[in-house]
Amino acid sequence: MTAPSSWKSSSVTGISGAAARLRAMVATPALGTILVYCLLPVLFFISLFIGRYDVDPVHVIQLLVAPVVNLFPADIIHINPVWTATEENVIYQIRLPRVIAAILVGAGLAIAGAAYQGLFKNPLVSPDILGVASGAGFGAALAILLSWNMMMIQLSAFAFGILAVAITYLLSRFYRTTPTLILVLSGIIVAAFFTALISLTKYVADPYEKLPAITFWLMGSLAAVRYSEIMMVIPLFLVATAILLLIRWRINLLAVGDDEARALGIDTKRMGQVIIVCSTLITASAVCIAGIIGWVGLVVPHLGRMLVGPDYTRLLPVCLLLGACYMLIIDNLARMLTSAEIPLGILTAIIGAPFFAYLLSRRSVGWI
């Protein structure tokens, strides 16, 4: 609906030339859409090609198309398995689930962060503002301490993540006025409490076995992700994401203030509840399969805003795509940079923080 020329004229002040050009380019419907939407499939395939075990690129392509192509009758077209069993294993049992998980986690954290930034009317909010990460971290640490199996660790992380947000929300209900501010304060209280509990579990954990396991879990990794875990979180994840996408225009209305939103006929309390429930489910799902990964939910929405502006109808879909791309790149780097895998939580910040600082220094974010 907005012509590229008007975008340019509207972004004269406060937005640097480079960002304005990028934004004008992306705002051009054809080119921008193709650019943003093509990035994910490209990264998806790149991620499958690279890895420590050397798989012949031709074999990767054959492996990927074979299940589809071989659905047709064999006399029309058929791909004979020329790849080794190990190669098949690496692609289908290790890389593919990992890539899918990276997409889910990145997209989920980004959309949850964007939704929270709208709900709290604050561009500096991240998905763990209500304590979901601390809660989930404690759940996992406790489960590791008690020597529960992988499945139980994830369930415990998920449950404690939800519990932390529930406590935050109930705390905020004690106060009748300025609920968003009180929500943030309650989130800080609950996060501090669960962080202390994490420290406690670390303190009492066996320093040779349990403590490293807890520490690594808290730093985040996708190395151990299998299909079973993805299947466990994907239904909730898809439903919550779909709901956020459906109400995305209304998130705009919350961003202008509670009273005004109510004067525009919005049930702000209900909207807040819907956003909190959806974002919490998404974040808890992401954290329980990948551990604690910061920065994605904070930085990606800003990247999205630079590309398509603050309107949530365009921002949320772009956040999904950008979050998935960002996580794929980070995960690929985590796999490839060194011989030992670098935890994701470290890389997201090491790459994300300087990048964000660079964006700020260029004054390319519209809200400053």
Add this chain to the structure above:
Amino acid sequence: MILDVRQAGFCYNPRQMIFSDISFSLDEQEVLCILGPNGIGKSTLIRCLANLYPLCAGSIRLHGENIGSLPHRDVAKVMGYVPQAHEIVFPFPVREVVLMGRAPHLGFFASPGRDDYAKADDALNLVGIARIADKPVNEISGGEYQLAMIARALAQEPEILLLDEPTSHLDFGNQIRVLEIIDRLARKGISVIMSSHFPDHAFLSSDNVAIMQHGSFMAYGPAENVVTEENLKHTYGVDVSITYSHDVARHVCVPHKAGQCRCRNVQHPECVTAPKLLVPAAR
């Protein structure tokens, strides 16, 4: 009669009423201007009328139905609320902000369609800010922002417009322009309730005026009856002259400097003795 307010009262805690016993009614196309000193509760009253705060006492009836029992969405279809200027954090384009006024007419999962965009553009044209439709809302001037807020309320297609000090923060020209727009809206059939700090505005564009003082309406009625020298002296503690200006064919309100005499009125002793040099010549 669209809006009927009976013995309305509001309090944050029961011992301290912000206002009480306020009664008035609003007809179609009527413009009601609420005057009163700072901090007397004008904004609170307007927020109560917009169903943002629940009343402690009395009732507000919208088309005969108690406003407290109506969902926000139904109220928003009838009433547009224009708050005092404040900041929007995210740099939404003006058109998107105006488009938000379509919210009460859309379902929970719906996004605005072409029809809604057209109505937002109509509202922008009506208040005359179509040329800044694509500017980020945090980069426009205070006057443009106020007009954008009015446009957003108009996009709601309301029957009543509630304006909380629509002319505050505006320069002289923009104040008059906003009042003219309010006038035009009233002629189009929208009822308006606005609060103001300028008694002159009451003469400019309203049918009825209420003066709020000590937590209630001290006076309520046609502007000529309510905006009097005595009432304004009582409300604001300053001396004013209300005179009829033939130039503009309406009453005007002129404040005095402290101690300045009013030579039109001969019972002041200093007026009798002072040479009558400053008496304005009537045409």
